[in-house]
Each structure stands twice: as structure tokens, then as C-alpha cells.
Amino acid sequence: MLTESSAAVVTATLPAVQAHGEAITHRFYRRMFDAHPELLDLFNRGNQATGAQQAALAGAVVAYAGHLTGGSKVPWGPILDRIAHKHASLGITATQYTIVGRHLLAAVGEVLGDAVTPAVAAAWDEVYWLLACELIAREARLYTLAGLAEGESVWRDWRVADKVRETPDVVSFAVVPVDGGAVPTFTPGQYTSVAVDLDGGRGQQIRQYSLSGRPGADHWRITVKRVRGTDGVPDGMVSTFLHQQVTVGDTLRLSPPFGEVSAVAGSGPLLLVSAGIGLTPAMAALEHLAATEPQRPVTLVHADRAGTAHAFRGELPRLHAALPNLRTTLWYEEVSDADLAGPTAEVAGGLVDPELIPVSPDAHVHLCGPLPFMNVVRGGLLRRGVPVERIAYEVFGPGMLRDERA
Ligand SMILES: Cc1cc2nc3c(=O)[nH]c(=O)nc-3n(C[C@H](O)[C@H](O)[C@H](O)COP(=O)(O)OP(=O)(O)OC[C@H]3O[C@@H](n4cnc5c(N)ncnc54)[C@H](O)[C@@H]3O)c2cc1C
Ligand code: HEM
Structure with missing residues (x-):
């Protein structure tokens, strides 16, 4: 719940923040990546180029502000779950929320200028941290459920045991843990994040792939469609890399299984x-x-x-x-x-x-x-x-x- 005084300020300033949403997100990412270039390895460069993710993060903060001030009837539980599962699969930490929050609120100040009085800044800070706390708590629980100790990395090395061509544009990879340990089971519908080091010094990129094999098997299977660029749009970075560069015996970094959507819900039809x-x-x-x-x-x-x-x-x-x-x-x-x-x-x-x-x-x-x-x-x-x-x-x-x- 927002404090009463903050709720009034957020209600009054929401239209201005909404109207300048695109400029705010643009500034936010530029500031944050200038100060923390290491975060570029975490974010999806394809989404950055198309603007898809930019709209997602700031859009969620603005929508949550609307929710807190009573303007929207959208149930937030499923939205928070989706974001938390995605974040957990990327290994997002509580410390990183401080970085995002600082740069997001600074970007609001830069774009809206004098309109951002100390009271306005404090009210939006409250919105951000209410949302951040919801997500941090959910993510902490997910890390624990995945069997990770406090601060333990989500990334584990997996060896490609088989690569199968399913269609001209689709290949499956069977992977086993390099450490020879247990293969975690999962609920059908869950995915793993795959981190690859792109060739040519292009850095790390992470994408999600649904687990397409049988839970409980002695390996995981992921199945990747190659995204082909047309009309001057580039080929998909990671899917092309997996198709062209990754072969049997290679190592991939994978997260534990995450994802809130079950493909086998219920017990009837x-x-x-x-x-x-x-x-x-x-x-x-x-x-x-x-x-x-x-x-x-x-x-x-x-x-x-x-x-x-x-x-x-x-x-x-x-x-x-x-x-x-x-x-x-x-x-x-x-x-x-x-x-x-x-x-x-x-x-x-x-x-x-x-x-x-x-x-x-x-x-x-x-x-x-x-x-x-x-x-x-x-x-x-x-x-x-x-x-x-x-x-x-x-x-x-x-x-x-x-x-x-x-
Ligand atoms: C939960 C989840 C499960 C998934 N499961 C699967 C699965 O089982 N199998 C599967 O194949 N995929 C799956 N995906 C999709 C997968 O994660 C990737 O998004 C997909 O492989 C494309 O990644 P990419 O790196 O190849 O493409 P990207 O490089 O991310 O490109 C994505 C799109 O952006 C366009 N683009 C990139 N740069 C620019 C630019 N400069 N200008 C304009 N356009 C640009 C590309 O042309 C492409 O159309 C899943 C995604 C999620 C979120
Ligand atoms: C309150 C704070 C935050 C909100 C509201 C938020 C919101 C979102 C949303 C809505 C998505 C898209 C989920 C989807 O539909 O797939 C997302 C993805 C993501 N978030 Fe957050 N996020 C927050 C904090 C953070 C932090 C602290 C980090 C780490 C620096 C982070 C990194 C990412 C990354 C890397 C993705 C995937 C992006 C991509 O694939 O390009 N987020 N976030």
C-alpha cells in the first residue's frame, strides 16, 4: 500500500510519467549501461534494438503505479510471478534492484525536470520499492526452491550430448550436467535460460528455451528454432549461434528450470x-x-x-x-x-x-x-x-x- 500522501502525488503525476514513458526508459537504459556496462551481458540486445524489453520494465512500474492508486482491475499476482520467474532464470540479485531503481528515478528527474519536486521523487521511489520488494521476495523464494544456497550462482555447465535436426529450421539439443550430478526435474511448461558467449567478442547473451523432453529423464532437451532475419533485420543472435556454432561435446551455461505456467494443469481433460x-x-x-x-x-x-x-x-x-x-x-x-x-x-x-x-x-x-x-x-x-x-x-x-x- 502506498502512503496516502504519496498516492495523491502519484495520481497527479501519473499522466505526465505515462506521456514521457518512452523518453524516460531510453534515458534510463543509457544511464544504467554507461555506469554499469557489465549489465549489457544480462539484457537481451535484440529486445533492446526493437524496444520490446524497454517498454516492459518501465511499463510494469507505471502499470503498478496505476494499480496502487486504484485505476486498474488487472490481477497482479500472475504478472509478478511471470517477471519473478524470468528474473530468477537470469540470476537477478537484490543488489541490482538498487542500481535499476537509482537510474530509473534519475531518468524520471532528467525528463520531467522541475516538475519532480522532492515530494514527487519520494512518491515514485515508494512505488518503485513496493514493486521491487514484491519481486525480490518472490525471487528469493524461487532460488531457495531451486536448491540454491544464499548468493549461489544460477549458472551450471551442461555438455551437449546430442544435436538432432528436427526440421530445416529447428534443432534439438540433449544436454547433461558437466559435473555428473543429478538432472533436476521440472514441470512441463518450464524453461531454462541458456547463456552463450557469442563469437567475435560480441559478449554474453541469454535466452530462454522451454524444456521439450520428459521430466525425470537422465538429460534435458531443448529445441531451438532458428530466427532468420528478413528485409534488413538481422538473424537472431542466440538461435543462429546455437544452430551454427554449438555441436556435440560443447558446453552451455544453463539456469535451473523456472516458469510459472504448467502445461499439465488439473487432472481432467x-x-x-x-x-x-x-x-x-x-x-x-x-x-x-x-x-x-x-x-x-x-x-x-x-x-x-x-x-x-x-x-x-x-x-x-x-x-x-x-x-x-x-x-x-x-x-x-x-x-x-x-x-x-x-x-x-x-x-x-x-x-x-x-x-x-x-x-x-x-x-x-x-x-x-x-x-x-x-x-x-x-x-x-x-x-x-x-x-x-x-x-x-x-x-x-x-x-x-x-x-x-x-
Ligand atoms: C519462456 C520462453 C520460452 C521459450 N522457448 C523457446 C523454445 O522452446 N524454442 C525456441 O526456439 N525459442 C524459445 N523461446 C524464444 C527464445 O528465447 C529466443 O527469443 C529466440 O530463440 C530468438 O532469440 P535470438 O537471440 O535468436 O534472436 P534475437 O537476437 O533476440 O532477435 C529477436 C528478434 O529481434 C529482431 N532484431 C534483432 N536485432 C534487431 C535490430 N537491430 N533491428 C530490428 N530487429 C532486430 C530479430 O530479427 C528477431 O526477430 C522462448 C522464449 C521464452 C521467453
Ligand atoms: C521493480 C523493478 C523491475 C521491474 C518492474 C522489472 C520488470 C521486468 C519485466 C516486465 C520484464 C519482462 C518480463 C517478461 O514478460 O518476459 C523484465 C525482464 C528483465 N528484467 Fe526486470 N524488472 C525490474 C528489475 C530488474 C533488475 C533489478 C534487473 C537487473 C539489473 C532486471 C533485469 C531484467 C532482464 C535482464 C530481463 C530480461 C530482459 C530481456 O530479455 O531483455 N530487472 N523485467
């Missing part, structure tokens, strides 16, 4: 809806259920450009044999005769029509794919009466879906 590389959490879910709950009714709806782009398609017969109540519907933008010959799946042409998704009223749903795809599918399922709290989703980038309650 389960609906997994994915598009493209968004299939990875669903694969972990299917492998997990085949090993632990083979009778559970599961529907997999997967959309892809074509059968040739569909990773793990060859695994479907084995999974159908292991999961007698699995039903699969595939939607390919381009359907070939060979696609229609497969015995275990129904294949439709074009984009997924949410009205045609087989869903029972008591199903738990997990979505993963591009944001526009998930918005369309979730909107359709909500219209068909699936309650909002039973539709979980994973975004492979910063951000969340719009909330109908906003």
Missing part, C-alpha cells in the same frame, strides 16, 4: 494448442503424461506452416500408442498429399479456426505460439465458455496477452 516452435512445452507435457498418466484425455491442436516445418511430427505415432486418449488435430497453411496419409492425426488446411477446436467444458487449456495466434484462440475459447482462469499460456518473448478485465 487437457487441451494443448500450439503453433510453430510453440510446440515445445506441449511435447514435454505429452512425454510426461505418457509416463505418468497415460489414460488422461488429451487433445493436441497444432498449427504450422507445412508438414515439413512441423517439428516432432515423427514422434506422434509413438505418443498415440502410449496415450490411448490422445486426439491430435493439425492445421497446416499448406497441406500436401503426404500430410493427409498420416494415420494418427486429422489434418486441416489454413489457419486454426477456434470454433472447430474440440474442447470439453471442464478442460484445462495450455496455449503457446505467436501473440496474435494466442489472442485469436483464447478469444474463441472464452466465447465458447472456457473460463479465463483455465486457459494458461506462454509467450516466447516479453509481454503478456491483453486482459479482458483491464
